[in-house]
Amino acid sequence: xxxxxxxxxxxxxxxxxxxxxxxxxxxxxxxxxxxxxxxxxxxxxxxxxxxxxxxxxxxxxxxxxxxxxxxxxxxxxxxxxxxxxxxxxxxxxxxxxxxxxxxxxxxxxxxxxxxx
Amino acid sequence: xxxxxxxxxxxxxxxxxxxxxxxxxxxxxxxxxxxxxxxxxxxxxxxxxxxxxxxxxxxxxxxxxxxxxxxxxxxxxxxxxxxxxxxxxxxxxxxxxxxxxxxxxxxxxxxx
Numbered sequence: 292x293x294x295x296x297x298x299x300x301x302x303x304x305x306x307x308x309x310x311x312x313x314x315x316x317x318x319x320x321x322x323x324x325x326x327x328x329x330x331x332x333x334x335x336x337x338x339x340x341x342x343x344x345x346x347x348x349x350x351x352x353x354x355x356x357x358x359x360x361x362x363x364x365x366x367x368x369x370x371x372x373x374x375x376x377x378x379x380x381x382x383x384x385x386x387x388x389x390x391x392x393x394x395x396x397x398x399x400x401x402x403x404x405x406x407x
Numbered sequence: 408x409x410x411x412x413x414x415x416x417x418x419x420x421x422x423x424x425x426x427x428x429x430x431x432x433x434x435x436x437x438x439x440x441x442x443x444x445x446x447x448x449x450x451x452x453x454x455x456x457x458x459x460x461x462x463x464x465x466x467x468x469x470x471x472x473x474x475x476x477x478x479x480x481x482x483x484x485x486x487x488x489x490x491x492x493x494x495x496x497x498x499x500x501x502x503x504x505x506x507x508x509x510x511x512x513x514x515x516x517x518x519x
Binding site: 295297323325333334335336337340384386388393394395396397398399400401403 | 437438440442447448449450451452455457495499505506507508509510511512
């Protein structure tokens with residue numbers, strides 16, 4: 292299957308700092324990528340849809356100024372958690388689908404964020 | 408609504424079959440998926456089924472879809488210890504773009 296990578300795999304930061312997470316499609320181009328958040332022992336919740344060359348679409352209840360998304364190229368989307376607080380600690384996962392394969396989504400390995 | 412429900416936990420013995428169930432409420436699903444998540448890792452796409460199909464088989468995996476009852480199941484034949492993980496069903500809705508709505512997840516534990 293197609294490969295999606297994320298960097299970093301885990302990060303610990305102090306409260307008030309900003310953290311950037313990268314999502315890359317390694318062997319295909321993706322005009323759309325998705326960002327999910329998963330709290331311990333819970334399901335994945337879609338945060339936003341990242342669109343190459345245009346603004347991201349955020350789900351209801353997700354603050355766009357808090358979670359900045361930039362989809363600067365066809366293989367890279369970034370999620371920046373601004374002024375992170377302990378309640379932002381979570382597992383962040385991105386996904387993308389290869390062109391012409393809208394029925395399948397491949398997920399990255401996830402980034403675990405811990406805010407102290 | 409877009410509620411997708413799964414039972415929380417399933418325990419089976421190695422070599423037995425596992426059946427993980429999922430119910431959903433929105434009848435406009437186009438595709439339904441099964442993903443596997445191992446501890447601390449991302450999601451691995453196992454299989455998916457188009458909504459006009461009743462069954463799909465892929466090696467040890469069998470997916471059954473009862474659209475009338477809005478019920479999806481995943482059967483794993485000859486379950487192995489490496490199958491221990493959390494399994495998520497997900498649905499993609501008509502008109503929802505490529506967004507997926509995930510179930511609550513079922514933790515499968517395979518015992519020797």
